[in-house]
Amino acid sequence: MTSTRPTDTERAAELLAKHRASIDRLDAILIYTLGERFKHTQDVGHLKAQHDLPPSDPDREARQIARLESLAKEADLDPDFAKKLLAFVIAEVIQHHKKISGDH
Numbered sequence: 001m002t003s004t005r006p007t008d009t010e011r012a013a014e015l016l017a018k019h020r021a022s023i024d025r026l027d028a029i030l031i032y033t034l035g036e037r038f039k040h041t042q043d044v045g046h047l048k049a050q051h052d053l054p055p056s057d058p059d060r061e062a063r064q065i066a067r068l069e070s071l072a073k074e075a076d077l078d079p080d081f082a083k084k085l086l087a088f089v090i091a092e093v094i095q096h097h098k099k100i101s102g103d104h
């Protein structure tokens with residue numbers, strides 16, 4: 001009689017596939033979330049351009065960094081990574097704002 005029990009390698013392959021399916025779902029959430037965030041920042045960019053407000057707001061950024069740092073700790077995420085990610089996103093937003101204000 002042949003055994004139908006999975007081998008360690010088969011079990012590992014199954015676990016890997018499950019983790020990868022979760023990772024793919026979470027990556028989709030990240031992309032859709034970023035898409036939503038950029039929709040709001042585009043609107044903010046138009047508001048700022050219409051009212052002659054500067055593209056960046058360092059005080060707001062300082063509050064966002066402090067908030068994200070605390071959220072990252074709660075979520076077991078490296079706070080420095082969270083800060084770098086926010087800085088990367090905000091730098092892109094500021095470029096969009098500058099382009100919008102140039103178009104007005």
Ligand SMILES: O=C(O)C(=O)C[C@]1(C(=O)O)C=C[C@@H](O)C=C1
Binds near residue numbers: 055056057061089
């Ligand atoms: O809240 C604003 O004033 C924005 O323009 C949005 C945003 C952000 O992406 O969160 C971008 C640039 C500012 O420096 C601060 C925050």
